Amino acid sequence: MKINWPTKMYIDGNWVASAGGKTLPLVNPATGEKLTEVTLADARDVDAAVTAARKAFDDGPWPRMEPLERGRYLWKMAEGVRKRFDEMSITDTLNMGKPIRDTKGWDTPVSIQLLESYAGLADKIAGKCWGSFAESVQMQLRDPVGVVASIAPWNYPLTNAVIKIAPALACGNCLVFKPSELAPLTALMLGEIAEEIGLPPGVLNIINGFGHDAGATLVAHPGVNKVSFTGRLQTGVAIMKAAADGIKSVTLELGGKTPNVIFPDAPMENVVNDALTSIFVNMGQVCVAASRLIVHESVHDELVERLVAKAGTLRIGDPMDERNHLGCVAVASHLQTIEQYVAKAKAEKARLCIGGKRPDDPALARGTFYLPTIFDQVTPNMTISREEVFGPVLAVLKFRTDEEAVRLANDNEFGLMACLWTSDAIRAMQVVRQLRAGKVAVNGGGAFRPSTPMCGRKHSGIGADLGFDEAIHEYTAGKSVLWSVSREKSPWPE
Numbered sequence: 001m002k003i004n005w006p007t008k009m010y011i012d013g014n015w016v017a018s019a020g021g022k023t024l025p026l027v028n029p030a031t032g033e034k035l036t037e038v039t040l041a042d043a044r045d046v047d048a049a050v051t052a053a054r055k056a057f058d059d060g061p062w063p064r065m066e067p068l069e070r071g072r073y074l075w076k077m078a079e080g081v082r083k084r085f086d087e088m089s090i091t092d093t094l095n096m097g098k099p100i101r102d103t104k105g106w107d108t109p110v111s112i113q114l115l116e117s118y119a120g121l122a123d124k125i126a127g128k129c130w131g132s133f134a135e136s137v138q139m140q141l142r143d144p145v146g147v148v149a150s151i152a153p154w155n156y157p158l159t160n161a162v163i164k165i166a167p168a169l170a171c172g173n174c175l176v177f178k179p180s181e182l183a184p185l186t187a188l189m190l191g192e193i194a195e196e197i198g199l200p201p202g203v204l205n206i207i208n209g210f211g212h213d214a215g216a217t218l219v220a221h222p223g224v225n226k227v228s229f230t231g232r233l234q235t236g237v238a239i240m241k242a243a244a245d246g247i248k249s250v251t252l253e254l255g256g257k258t259p260n261v262i263f264p265d266a267p268m269e270n271v272v273n274d275a276l277t278s279i280f281v282n283m284g285q286v287c288v289a290a291s292r293l294i295v296h297e298s299v300h301d302e303l304v305e306r307l308v309a310k311a312g313t314l315r316i317g318d319p320m321d322e323r324n325h326l327g328c329v330a331v332a333s334h335l336q337t338i339e340q341y342v343a344k345a346k347a348e349k350a351r352l353c354i355g356g357k358r359p360d361d362p363a364l365a366r367g368t369f370y371l372p373t374i375f376d377q378v379t380p381n382m383t384i385s386r387e388e389v390f391g392p393v394l395a396v397l398k399f400r401t402d403e404e405a406v407r408l409a410n411d412n413e414f415g416l417m418a419c420l421w422t423s424d425a426i427r428a429m430q431v432v433r434q435l436r437a438g439k440v441a442v443n444g445g446g447a448f449r450p451s452t453p454m455c456g457r458k459h460s461g462i463g464a465d466l467g468f469d470e471a472i473h474e475y476t477a478g479k480s481v482l483w484s485v486s487r488e489k490s491p492w493p494e
Contacts, residue, residue, distance in 0.1 A: 001086060001087065001090060003087050003090065003091060005035075005036050005091065005185050005188070005189070006185075006188040006189060006191060006192055007023075007036055007037060007038045007039060007188075008038075008039050008188075009039055009041060009045060009049070009188075009205075009206060009207045009208055010188065010191030010192075010194070010195070010204070010205060010206040011045070011048050011049045011052055011205045011206075011207065012048070012049075012052035012055075012056075012201045012202045012205065013195065013199075013200075013201030013202065014201075015191075016039075016045070016048075017039045018039040018040050018041055018042060018045055019042060019044035019045050019048075020040075020042040020044070020045075022039070022040040022042065023037045023038060023039055023040060024037065024038055024039075024040050024181055024208075025037045026038060026095060026182070026183075026184075026185070028094050028095070028097070029096065029097040029328050029329065029330055029331065029332065029367060029368045030094075030097050030318060030319050030320075030327060030328045030367040030368075030369075031366055031367055032366045032367065035094055035095065035185075036185075038181075038184055038185075038188070038208050039208060040181065040208060040209050040210065040213075040214070041178075041207040041208060041209035041213075041214040042209070042213065042214065042217075043213075043214075043217045045207055045209070045214070046176075046207060046209075046214055046217040046218050046221060047217075047221065049176045049205040049207050049218075050147060050149075050176055050205075050218070050221045050223040050224060051223065052201065052202035052205055053147045053174040053175060053176050053202055053203075053205055053223070054147050054174075054223045055202055056174045056200060056201065056202025056203050057144070057146055057147055057173065057174040057202075060174075060200055060201075060202060060203070061200055062169075062172065062174060062200055062203045063143075063144045063172040063173070063174075065172075067122040067123035067125065067172075068122065068123050070122040070169065070170065070172065071119040071120060071121070071122035071123060071170065072119070073119075073169070073197060073199055074115050074116075074118055074119035074122070074166060074169060074170060075115070075116060075119040076197040077115050077190070077193055077194065077197060077199075078112045078115035078116045078119065080193030080196060080197060081108065081111055081112050081115065081158075081190075081193065082112055084189065084193070085104075085108055086104075087189070088103075088108050088111075088158055088186050088189060089103040089104040089107065089108045090103075090320075091158075091185045091186050091189065092107060092108075092156075092157050092158055092183070092185075092186055093319045093320060093327070094319075094320075095157060095182075095183045095185050095186070096154055096155070096157060096182070096183045096330035096331075097283075097319050097327040097328035097329065097330050097367070097368065098282055098283075098319060098327050098330075099319045099321075099322075099324055099325065099326065099327045100319060100320050100321070100322055101322045101324070101325075102281065102282065102327075103158075106448075107156060107158055107159050108158060110159055110448055110450075111158045111159050111161075111162040113450055114159070114162045114163060114166050114450045114466075115162055115166050117166075117450035117451065118166035118167050118169075118170040118450065118471070119166075119170065121167070121170045121171075121468055121471065121472075122170045122171075122172075124468065125142050125171060125472050125476060126142070127139060127140045127141045127142050127478075128140045134486075135484060135485065135486040136482060136483055136484050136485055136486070137483045137485060138480065138481070138482050138483070139480070139481040139483065140478050140479065140480050140481070141478070141479040141481060142472060142476040142477070142478060142479070143172075143476060143477050143479055144171050144172035144173045144475065144476055144477075145171075145173055145225045145226045145249060145475055145476060145477050146173060146174075146225035146226065147173065147174050147175075147176065147223055147224050147225050147226075148168045148173045148174070148175045148176070148224070148225065148226045148227075148228060148475070149175075149176050149178075149218045149219060149221070149224045149226070149227045149228070150164035150165070150168065150175060150176070150177045150178070150227075150228045150229075151177075151178045151211070151215050151218070151219075151227075151228070151229045151230070151231065151239075152164055152177070152178075152179055152180065152187075152230050152231075153180050153230055153231045153232075154179075154180035154182045154183035154330055154331070155282060155285040155286060155287075155330065155390075156282075156286075157179060157180070157183040157184070157185070157186045157187060158186035158187070158190075160179075160230060161177065161179055161186065161187040161190055162190075163230075163465050163466060164177055164228055164230075164465060165177060165190065165204065167465055167466065167471035167474070167475055168228070168475050169203065169204065170471070170475075171471065171472065171475035171476050172476075173226075173475055174202060174203050174204075174205075175203070175204050175205065176205045176206075176207065176218060176224070177204065177205065177206050177207075178206075178207050178208070178209065178214060178215055178218060179206070179208065181208055181209060181210050181211075182330065182331055183330065184206075184208045187206055187208075188206055188208070190204075190206065191204070191206045211231075211235060215235075216238075216242065219239050219242045219243060219248075220242050220245065220246070222246060224246070224248060225248060225249065226248055226249040226250070226251070226474075226475070227239055227243050227248055227249070227250050227251070228250075228251040228252075228465060228474075229250070229251070229252050229253070230252075230253040230254075230287070230465075231253075231254065232254065232255065233254045233255045233414075233459055236252045236254040236461065239252065240252070249474075250462060250463070251461075251462060251463035251464070251465060251474050252456065252461040252462045252463065253287065253416070253454060253456055253460070253461045253464075253465070254287075254414075254416075254456060254459060254460050254461045255287065255388040255414050255416070255459065255460060256287045256288050256289070256388060256414050256416035256417060256456075256460055257291060257292060257386070257387070257388055257412045257413075257414040257416075258278070258288050258289060258290040258291060258292065258416065258417045258418060258419060258437075259290070259292045259294050259408065259409035259412075259418050259419065259435075260274075260275060260278060260290035260292065260293050260294065260418075260419040260420070260421075261294045261399075261405050261406075261408075261409055261418070261419065261420040261421070261431070262275075262293065262294065262295045262296060262299065262303060262420075262421050263296055263402075263405070263420070263421060263422040263424070263427065264296040264298045264299050265422055265423040265424055266299070266421035266422055266423065266443075267421070267423065267443075268299065268302065268303065268306070270421070270443070270444060271303065271421050272303070272306045272307060272310055273310075274419075274421075274444050275290065275293055275303075275307060275394070276307065276310060276311060276314070276372075278290035278419065279291055279293075279372075279392065279393075279394045280311070280314065280325075280326060280372045280392050280394075283326060283327065283328065283329050283330075283370065283391060283392045284389065284390065284391045284392040284393060285329070285330060285334075285390055285391065287416055288416055288417040288439070288454075289390070290417075290419050291384075291388070291389060291393065291394060291395060292378075292385060292395050292397060292408075292409075292412075293307075293394055293395065293396045293397070294397045294398075294399055294405055294408050294409060295396060295397070295398060295399070296398075296399060296400070296405070297398050297399065297400055300396075300398050304353065304374070304376050304396055307353075307374060307394075308353045308354045308374055311354050311355070311372045311374060312354060314326055314372055316359060316364075316369060316371065316372075317361075317363075317364060317369075326372065326392070327369075328364075328367045328368045328369045328370070329368040329369070329370055329391065330368070331368070332368050334368075334390070334391070335368045335370060335391075337389075337390075337391075338370060338389060338390075338391035338392075338393065339370075341383065341384055341387070341389045341391070341393060342356050342357075342373060342393060344383045344384070345375050345378075345382065345383065345384045345393075345395075348382045348383060348384075349377075350375040350376070350377055350378045350382055350384065350395070351375060351376045351377040352373070352374075352375055353374040353375065353376050353396075354371070354372065354373065354374050355370075355371035355372050355373030355374065355392070355393075356371070356373045357370075357371055358370055358371065359371055370391065370392060371392070372392045372394075373391075373392055373393045373394065374393075374394045374396065375393070375394065375395050375396065376396045377396075378395040378396055378397050379397070380397065380408060380411050382395070385397065385412075386412060386413075388414065402427065402430075402431065405431070406431060406434045406435065409435055410434075410435065410436045412458075413458055413459045414456075414458060414459055414460045415436045415437045415438060415456065415457030415458040415459070415460045416437065416438055416439070416454070416456050416457070416460035416461070417437050417438065417439045417440070417441070417454075418435040418437035418439075418440045418441075419440070419441045419442075419445070420432070420435075420440070420441075420442055420443075421442075421443055421444075422442075422443070428442050428443075436457050436458065437457055437460075438453075438454060438455035438456050438457050438460065438461075438464075439452075439453075439454055439455065450466060451466070451467060451468055452466065452467060453466050453467025453469075453470040454466060454467075455467075455470070
């Protein structure tokens, strides 16, 4: 399939090249071949995008539009993605090496669901009224926050874009969205869909550029009211500091080091399948990847043996081949980071059970492929137990008691998600209450739902993009109205 990708930025309803004329080549990580070349924003482009969003919010129809009508635009956007389903799926596969079975089976369908779901939120935004006072009625209204600057990472290009765009627009805001410069193509394709459905100019602006340049300028821009960021902890810290100057609202989803706690009464076959999926899907490039497998000593040996055996059957290769379970790492520099973590794990005496290297297949030599890797005999102080590898590397730890399991699970600076497996419902709820994580999956959890929030604890972030109540809280601002109904007024100072 030949896809004509947009390579310019979408600002104020127009496609524009960078003011500085800079471009960046995009490479297929599976082959090393060039896909296309996209324009790169500088400070002038950022200012143009924020100015367009500011004008659209202050003077345009979007925040004043009938909420149902706003919702219809999001529904039309979902239809636009559905019509370009194959193009969107193939684009993310080529752009960042994710298997086509994943982009078609999860990324693109979930993106459509998100747009449809938040289309229905637009007219559900309600305030409060306290009407029991004899002399007054007191109300709280919810207004859009204004211009939102959103920045997303490269690991789920289309889905991350929709997570940022759908709630913000449903709540009546105007948006400047910056995808990762490494994987901007499906976000730019959303700009094409916005143009096709007649979204008012300036409501959605999509710029492409480096984080240290365009991203930093966007966060610091005085025309921005709120910043929503998903990505690395260190970048999140920098964004908080920059946003402080403008007293801007900030939503952050940062790193994770998800524990997956396996109690001795867990259904082992389900655990094996889930544990492999939770760490190896998308090559472990997932903020909630269950990279710490914390296993009761009585089932440890059996589980590790079964995990290693099944990991060895996973097919790795061309991401466009639907038979392959694993594609490649999205970025060559990040592959080197993964290799450094593996080398450190070996030096710290973790036991390598499988993987730990690039494939031997010469057909894969040009790509950023890496074998699924499992380390056993990991201790809590080892680097791969503490830091986010963001790759296909599983660290296995042992525990004896429930108390020790909880302690190990919580012994990390991150708290984005946690998982546990047990057949004992009372134990499950007791452990859930003790885990310091914003989201907990019990016995596999269940399917992703657009209405479910992802709230970070500790260094994993602040606030949540998803979740209907959470989205309203994050993307609208309260306004209290004090309305006197008394005809008699007491003169001051009597």
